[in-house]
Amino acid sequence: MSVRFTDINEGGSAQDGKIANEIIQSYNEHLDVLGGPGIWPRIELVGDGTDAQDRTDWNVIQWFIEYNAHEFINHVDGPLKADESGFLFYTKPSWRAAAGLNAGGFQRSANGVDMFYSEAQGTGGNIFVGDVRGPWCFTDLQKGLSVLRHTPKTYANHSYATKSSHGDAGNGDGRPVCVADWAVQSWIPDTGYTQYYAEASFSKYHYWDGSWGRWNANRSRAKNIISFAAGLPGRVLDVYMVGSKSGASAYAYWDFDSTGIVQGKYGEYLLDVPAIGTEYISDWLSDIDVCPADASLFPDPASTAYKFPNFIGSQLYAAKWDFTYQNDLP
Numbered sequence: 389m390s391v392r393f394t395d396i397n398e399g400g401s402a403q404d405g406k407i408a409n410e411i412i413q414s415y416n417e418h419l420d421v422l423g424g425p426g427i428w429p430r431i432e433l434v435g436d437g438t439d440a441q442d443r444t445d446w447n448v449i450q451w452f453i454e455y456n457a458h459e460f461i462n463h464v465d466g467p468l469k470a471d472e473s474g475f476l477f478y479t480k481p482s483w484r485a486a487a488g489l490n491a492g493g494f495q496r497s498a499n500g501v502d503m504f505y506s507e508a509q510g511t512g513g514n515i516f517v518g519d520v521r522g523p524w525c526f527t528d529l530q531k532g533l534s535v536l537r538h539t540p541k542t543y544a545n546h547s548y549a550t551k552s553s554h555g556d557a558g559n560g561d562g563r564p565v566c567v568a569d570w571a572v573q574s575w576i577p578d579t580g581y582t583q584y585y586a587e588a589s590f591s592k593y594h595y596w597d598g599s600w601g602r603w604n605a606n607r608s609r610a611k612n613i614i615s616f617a618a619g620l621p622g623r624v625l626d627v628y629m630v631g632s633k634s635g636a637s638a639y640a641y642w643d644f645d646s647t648g649i650v651q652g653k654y655g656e657y658l659l660d661v662p663a664i665g666t667e668y669i670s671d672w673l674s675d676i677d678v679c680p681a682d683a684s685l686f687p688d689p690a691s692t693a694y695k696f697p698n699f700i701g702s703q704l705y706a707a708k709w710d711f712t713y714q715n716d717l718p
Contacts, residue, residue, distance in 0.1 A: 570679035587698035
């Protein structure tokens with residue numbers, strides 16, 4: 389569980405190796421969750437009794453945060469975009485605002501008294517040779533790292549299964565036949581899909597009693613898998629679901645199971661799901677064994693033509709990281 393960064397304003401020294409190491413460890417952890425060293429190096433912790441004034445790595449950490457803030461989900465203003473079409477990510481300005489930093493960037497000073505900001509002065513740079521590395525450098529980094537908490541995670545198919553039933557009652561109503569057939573059918577394993585769906589198709593014949601003829605019902609369910617590198621901080625997952633439909637005009641979107649999931653808009657599906665170790669495998673998604681042709685899910689259609697009402701669900705995963713050091717939001 390995260391603990392707060394040491395508060396320099398409560399007696400800590402800005403040059404204290406412990407305070408420096410908290411920031412360095414947090415930087416390394418943030419680097420790891422983005423995939424590890426690339427152009428950004430890992431930074432070794434300072435030794436016992438080392439004066440952090442002698443370190444020159446703060447420039448690297450400042451640039452890393454500013455360059456990579458957009459890789460993190462803006463959970464302060466989001467986590468979803470205003471139109472709920474996907475995740476809202478930080479921009480440099482929105483990250484600075486969320487962290488409580490000046491809009492001009494990190495604080496800088498050449499004498500420890502007169503302060504300016506990296507972008508406000510037009511220098512286009514962060515901490516510089518000759519700058520004083522005072523408490524403001526450390527507190528700004530604590531703030532900047534603390535609001536970078538959530539990242540998106542891609543997933544792949546782990547398991548997939550389908551179930552179908554049919555009902556053709558001649559000149560009668562095929563719906564009850566379809567529902568009864570569903571009860572004796574089994575889930576059939578399949579592969580290659582990460583989405584799931586539910587659909588019902590039907591055709592009305594103009595018999596003397598106005599009854600429905602042929603009905604079909606189909607469902608699928610899926611398990612997803614997410615991989616994590618070894619040694620990453622603890623995390624939980626938030627899962628967001630979006631509803632969609634087939635592109636063909638003959639298909640209609642239908643929320644068969646009253647999930648509240650809206651077409652084209654992501655909504656909360658599962659929150660704070662533990663994801664321990666290097667592999668997370670979801671439970672069955674849409675593990676609902678109710679025939680889509682059931683009248684309780686889908687009322688009598690008004691049309692006499694073939695229709696294929698359907699719901700197709702896909703997910704977004706957000707990893708909420710439990711970094712070792714993390715201040716509360718400002």
